[in-house]
Amino acid sequence: MSDKSQSVSHRILNWLPAAIAILVIRMESTAVMSGANTSYWLYPYWVKLFGPITPEHWETVHHLIRKCGHLTGYGLTSLCFFHGWRTTLKIKVKGLQALEDACKAMWRNASLLALLCTLIVASADEIHQSFLPGRTATPVDVCIDMTGAIIAQLIVQQIMRRTRLRNRILVPAA
Numbered sequence: 001m002s003d004k005s006q007s008v009s010h011r012i013l014n015w016l017p018a019a020i021a022i023l024v025i026r027m028e029s030t031a032v033m034s035g036a037n038t039s040y041w042l043y044p045y046w047v048k049l050f051g052p053i054t055p056e057h058w059e060t061v062h063h064l065i066r067k068c069g070h071l072t073g074y075g076l077t078s079l080c081f082f083h084g085w086r087t088t089l090k091i092k093v094k095g096l097q098a099l100e101d102a103c104k105a106m107w108r109n110a111s112l113l114a115l116l117c118t119l120i121v122a123s124a125d126e127i128h129q130s131f132l133p134g135r136t137a138t139p140v141d142v143c144i145d146m147t148g149a150i151i152a153q154l155i156v157q158q159i160m161r162r163t164r165l166r167n168r169i170l171v172p173a174a
Helices: 003-027 035-050 057-090 095-128 139-171
Strands: none
Touching: 003 057, 003 095, 035 057, 057 095, 057 139, 095 139
16 A cells, blocks of 8 residues: 555544544434434433433433533534544644644644534534424534533643643653
């Protein structure tokens, strides 16, 4: 395999998680995954795990489960986009300190681009749902989606900050 074809295949593989995340969102954005339908199959699991629940309480719990799904799903989607951008953005620098600064900037840019991509997907998903019977489209869901994405990116940035600090301690200054 040539370097060029290997490079193309690596780029495709690096973006595959984001493509899969979009595909999952697209599959979930159907009438089959409407609130009425998910309530039908989630309720028996809830009862089996936690016992009986009144219809009024189930309505609240079911709503919270669905919104937590938005938060988690779009948080993971933003991580997939982050991976794609992190592996795509290039760093060209000279010197160790310049490299560290460039890495910080690259991670920050990858996070911002991941958030932008997630916002686009979340908005497109809500627009798509507005045309489907049994589905509702609301800007609140986009806000919940973006909250999940922001939380995920803050966790990534915190992990990277700690990794850089640990590496700085382990590598003696020249």
